[in-house]
Amino acid sequence: MSEQTVTRTLDLAERFPGAVTPDERPGYEGYLVQPGRLLEVTTALRDELGFDYLSSVTGVDYLPEGKMEVVYHLYQSVGGSALVLKAQIPRDDPRAPSLVPVFPGAELQEREAYDLLGIRFEGHPDLRRILMWEGFEGHPLRKDWREPYYEEDAKPFKSRWPEGHVWRAEDKNPFHKNVSYPAGFNPETWVPEGDAALYAALGKVEQRGASTTMKTDQVIVNLGPQHPSTHGVFRMVVTLDGETVVALKPVMGYLHRNHEKIGERNTYLQNMPFTDRLDYFCSMSNNFGYALAVEKLMGVKPPERCEYIRVIMAELTRIVNHLLAIGFLLNDLGAYFTPLIYAFEERELILDVFEAVSGSRMMCNYFRFGGVARDFPEGVLERVRDLVYERLPRKIDELDLYLTNNDIIRMRAEGVGVLRPEQAIALSAVGPVLRGSGVPYDVRRADPYSIYERFDFDVAVRYHGDVYDRYLIRLDEIRQSLRILQQAVRDIPDGPIQEGKPQYQVRVPAGEAYGRVEGPKGELGYYVISNGKPNPWRYHVRAPSFINLTTLEPMALGNKIADVVIILGSIDIVLGEVDR
Amino acid sequence: MDAGLILEWVIKSLLMVFGLLGAFAYLTLYERKALARIQARVGPNRAGPGGWLQPIADAVKLIFKEELIPSSAFRLVFILAPVITVVPALIILAVVPFGPDVILFGRRISMSVADVNVGVLYIMAIASISVYGIVLAGWSSNNKYAMLGGIRSSAQMISYELALGMAFIGPVLLAGSMSLMDIVEAQRKVWFVVYQPVGAFVFWIATLAEVNRAPFDMPEAEQELTAGYHTEYSGLKFSLFFMAEYIKMIAVSAIAATLFFGGFRGPFVDALPWMGPIYFFVKVVVLLFGMIWVRATLPRIRYDRLMSFGWKILFPLGLLNVFITAVGIVLADTFRYAIWLIPVASLSAFWAVAWLARGSVGTGEASQVRRRLSFND
Numbered sequence: 010m011s012e013q014t015v016t017r018t019l020d021l022a023e024r025f026p027g028a029v030t031p032d033e034r035p036g037y038e039g040y041l042v043q044p045g046r047l048l049e050v051t052t053a054l055r056d057e058l059g060f061d062y063l064s065s066v067t068g069v070d071y072l073p074e075g076k077m078e079v080v081y082h083l084y085q086s087v088g089g090s091a092l093v094l095k096a097q098i099p100r101d102d103p104r105a106p107s108l109v110p111v112f113p114g115a116e117l118q119e120r121e122a123y124d125l126l127g128i129r130f131e132g133h134p135d136l137r138r139i140l141m142w143e144g145f146e147g148h149p150l151r152k153d154w155r156e157p158y159y160e161e162d163a164k165p166f167k168s169r170w171p172e173g174h175v176w177r178a179e180d181k182n183p184f185h186k187n188v189s190y191p192a193g194f195n196p197e198t199w200v201p202e203g204d205a206a207l208y209a210a211l212g213k214v215e216q217r218g219a220s221t222t223m224k225t226d227q228v229i230v231n232l233g234p235q236h237p238s239t240h241g242v243f244r245m246v247v248t249l250d251g252e253t254v255v256a257l258k259p260v261m262g263y264l265h266r267n268h269e270k271i272g273e274r275n276t277y278l279q280n281m282p283f284t285d286r287l288d289y290f291c292s293m294s295n296n297f298g299y300a301l302a303v304e305k306l307m308g309v310k311p312p313e314r315c316e317y318i319r320v321i322m323a324e325l326t327r328i329v330n331h332l333l334a335i336g337f338l339l340n341d342l343g344a345y346f347t348p349l350i351y352a353f354e355e356r357e358l359i360l361d362v363f364e365a366v367s368g369s370r371m372m373c374n375y376f377r378f379g380g381v382a383r384d385f386p387e388g389v390l391e392r393v394r395d396l397v398y399e400r401l402p403r404k405i406d407e408l409d410l411y412l413t414n415n416d417i418i419r420m421r422a423e424g425v426g427v428l429r430p431e432q433a434i435a436l437s438a439v440g441p442v443l444r445g446s447g448v449p450y451d452v453r454r455a456d457p458y459s460i461y462e463r464f465d466f467d468v469a470v471r472y473h474g475d476v477y478d479r480y481l482i483r484l485d486e487i488r489q490s491l492r493i494l495q496q497a498v499r500d501i502p503d504g505p506i507q508e509g510k511p512q513y514q515v516r517v518p519a520g521e522a523y524g525r526v527e528g529p530k531g532e533l534g535y536y537v538i539s540n541g542k543p544n545p546w547r548y549h550v551r552a553p554s555f556i557n558l559t560t561l562e563p564m565a566l567g568n569k570i571a572d573v574v575i576i577l578g579s580i581d582i583v584l585g586e587v588d589r
Numbered sequence: 590m591d592a593g594l595i596l597e598w599v600i601k602s603l604l605m606v607f608g609l610l611g612a613f614a615y616l617t618l619y620e621r622k623a624l625a626r627i628q629a630r631v632g633p634n635r636a637g638p639g640g641w642l643q644p645i646a647d648a649v650k651l652i653f654k655e656e657l658i659p660s661s662a663f664r665l666v667f668i669l670a671p672v673i674t675v676v677p678a679l680i681i682l683a684v685v686p687f688g689p690d691v692i693l694f695g696r697r698i699s700m701s702v703a704d705v706n707v708g709v710l711y712i713m714a715i716a717s718i719s720v721y722g723i724v725l726a727g728w729s730s731n732n733k734y735a736m737l738g739g740i741r742s743s744a745q746m747i748s749y750e751l752a753l754g755m756a757f758i759g760p761v762l763l764a765g766s767m768s769l770m771d772i773v774e775a776q777r778k779v780w781f782v783v784y785q786p787v788g789a790f791v792f793w794i795a796t797l798a799e800v801n802r803a804p805f806d807m808p809e810a811e812q813e814l815t816a817g818y819h820t821e822y823s824g825l826k827f828s829l830f831f832m833a834e835y836i837k838m839i840a841v842s843a844i845a846a847t848l849f850f851g852g853f854r855g856p857f858v859d860a861l862p863w864m865g866p867i868y869f870f871v872k873v874v875v876l877l878f879g880m881i882w883v884r885a886t887l888p889r890i891r892y893d894r895l896m897s898f899g900w901k902i903l904f905p906l907g908l909l910n911v912f913i914t915a916v917g918i919v920l921a922d923t924f925r926y927a928i929w930l931i932p933v934a935s936l937s938a939f940w941a942v943a944w945l946a947r948g949s950v951g952t953g954e955a956s957q958v959r960r961r962l963s964f965n966d
Contacts, residue, residue: 420891
């Protein structure tokens with residue numbers, strides 16, 4: 010591992026003299042790239058060294074040093090560890106070249122970095138705000154941006170209990186004090202001009218079928234934000250020609266709460282329950298990724314039994330998520346709740362296990378740095394054993410039997426919403442969407458973490474890339490998860506579940522770390538930067554649902570409006586994670 | 590025409606309308622309970638013992654809900670549309686006999702509101718009217734979803750009406766009359782579903798489309814069009830649409846029972862006339878369960894495939910069935926058992942069409958698309 014890094018250092022610095030230098034700050038890894046030569050370097054990396062998969066793009070505001078940094082995590086789609094590139098740009102004029110021409114998957118992430126940090130990506134086709142509303146003033150992730158009711162930079166607040174009595178910031182701080190509006194802005198009379206920009210982004214679509222004599226008008230329809238099939242408050246602006254979709258733009262941010270900014274004020278441990286709220290169906294996986302990132306910084310390793318418990322929980326979560334994904338997909342197809350409720354029945358049994366170990370069914374808050382919160386109570390492991398050996402395999406076969414060969418499902422889902430493998434890689438698709446398109450990329454195998462190397466399982470792949478395959482692959486993955494679970498409950502050793510003493514306040518040395526897990530929806534990454542203080546300097550979540558949405562537009566174009574709904578269902582998004 | 594006859598009509602019409610309204614209320618409960626059982630749930634069980642007062646609670650809720658009319662809607666049409674939808678649903682059953690004639694107060698009273706001699710034609714005509722309500726509702730709401738729903742429904746209902754008409758012709762030919770009473774009497778020995786299995790099948794599918802039930806509930810496809818043509822409706826006006834849909838369900842089940850399942854005919858009806866309505870009721874309930882069952886188990890078909898299914902499979906199948914029936918009846922005049930040629934020939938035609946269709950619509954086509962798509966070749 011370290012040897013590889015050394016050789017690569019030499020290679021890159023030699024290959025791009027003057028453009029690339031190793032990042033030598035203590036605790037940091039990767040390379041610094043001259044912003045002006047970023048496109049050249051990444052194109053060469055993609056074409057010559059096979060780093061064809063841009064996983065994460067984010068920015069960091071180094072306020073004391075007066076600079077900003079754009080951080081890129083690149084991977085080879087054949088597997089392997091990350092290549093981290095950083096472009097340092099001046100803070101007062103943050104401009105970086107857009108990577109969209111090389112990696113189209115960077116589109117939404119660059120918009121996010123622009124929105125939250127104000128980094129202008131030159132050459133980006135559609136650089137608008139994405140999570141914040143259009144009239145928002147400022148860029149909230151900048152360190153000098155203060156939110157309304159601002160108290161202090163870090164939690165817990167020192168001033169909350171000055172003389173033993175409590176007050177709330179809201180009482181002291183009248184509403185308008187910290188809210189800044191652009192000059193001449195009146196929120197009462199404001200009309201969103203973002204909508205105009207949005208409709209302009211849809212573009213003038215060429216009249217299709219010009220040879221026919223019948224002239225048809227195109228209609229712009231807003232699917233959402235209040236719509237039964239958007240799985241939350243998500244909006245798709247589509248241009249329809251008849252019932253055929255000719256242009257589509259996703260609009261998100263309705264659930265935005267600036268997770269990352271709050272994460273920077275929280276202490277490291279306070280963030281753990283906070284990650285539960287990202288993808289609220291899979292809190293265990295969210296915990297896992299965050300724990301890995303912070304453990305990497307701290308340099309601790311959880312004990313053996315804890316690793317097994319973590320794997321068991323993560324795989325049970327995957328089963329929960331995929332059951333729901335299949336159920337909701339069927340719902341989107343118009344099956345009136347029946348498959349969904351049968352899927353829910355199994356999910357409840359798994360949630361019983363979560364409740365037994367963590368005390369909560371959905372917001373588990375179960376992982377700790379170097380361990381987990383509690384061991385299995387008596388009898389619970391037996392219940393898991395019973396589930397994974399007896400009940401779940403039977404029920405999955407039942408789902409398979411009733412759904413997979415249903416004529417209407419095949420008619421609706423086969424050949425619809427096709428994503429080709431090279432497209433999927435270029436668009437940074439992850440998880441079942443990527444594997445359903447024939448790319449066998451699974452973080453558990455490609456860049457193993459925890460103890461996944463020990464288990465015998467296959468990376469499920471399907472080769473058609475349509476909605477039907479994305480349904481099938483979820484069934485396949487449930488079966489593979491069951492295989493892992495069967496091995497895990499068989500081999501789980503006795504022992505402690507926590508490395509050292511459980512701590513409320515952890516000491517995290519300065520540096521950066523990127524922890525990633527194969528979450529049920531795809532690669533879930535946490536990019537954490539510590540400066541040695543009790544709160545992270547930067548806490549970034551690479552959310553799989555969010556980045557998978559890049560694939561929505563290419564998949565939906567040319568399909569019927571009914572298909573768009575199932576295509577969105579087959580991506581399987583959770584808005585808590587998309588909007589953060 | 591004496592005063593007694595008019596009084597009889599008024600009483601029968603009132604009984605019919607109020608009976609249908611009550612039946613509508615309890616059909617919703619029946620559907621929710623049945624769906625719940627199929628979905629491993631309990632269903633409504635809060636209002637009243639075992640949830641039996643749920644429809645009343647629903648009605649109270651719907652009546653007191655705020656009625657909104659969008660500012661840019663065409664007010665007159667917007668208000669008229671639910672009425673246009675619900676009235677045909679209420680009057681369509683006027684020609685369906687619920688039992689044999691009875692002698693009451695010295696009068697011979699037939700158990701249908703009006704036993705007209707062109708009953709089948711009447712049903713066809715009335716059934717076509719309700720599409721206007723839906724289209725107008727969709728158009729007058731000035732809402733894109735509603736518009737799409739309205740357009741879908743007009744296309745869908747017109748397409749499936751043809752197949753429905755073809756399915757009507759079978760029983761009419763067999764009975765030699767368009768009066769529903771005569772059709773019921775003609776099924777004294779054998780139900781027409783035995784002679785007309787394909788006709789009954791076509792009728793069943795076409796009615797599902799006609800009353801916008803799953804898997805043909807395009808016009809109100811929740812997942813795509815939020816609520817389709819009634820997106821903008823609320824309160825009582827919404828409940829009129831709701832009512833129309835469920836009353837139409839009852840109506841088509843009653844018509845199906847009359848045309849293909851012997852109507853009120855059953856053992857001992859001649860001796861005990863009051864058994865007639867009971868048989869009829871049981872048949873309707875069973876047919877209604879069929880609709881609910883389909884809704885609970887099947888996903889929705891996509892709109893364009895629905896159209897191609899209606900035009901390329903259902904309509905030709907109905908035509909073939911009419912042709913075979915006519916030939917069978919002519920042959921039966923000379924050879925007594927030639928009547929059995931009808932089910933045999935029509936069933937073979939059914940399998941032939943199903944086999945031929947595999948390549949053009951449905952799974953066959955999708956699989957071909959998929960085969961072309963596969964990345965590993």
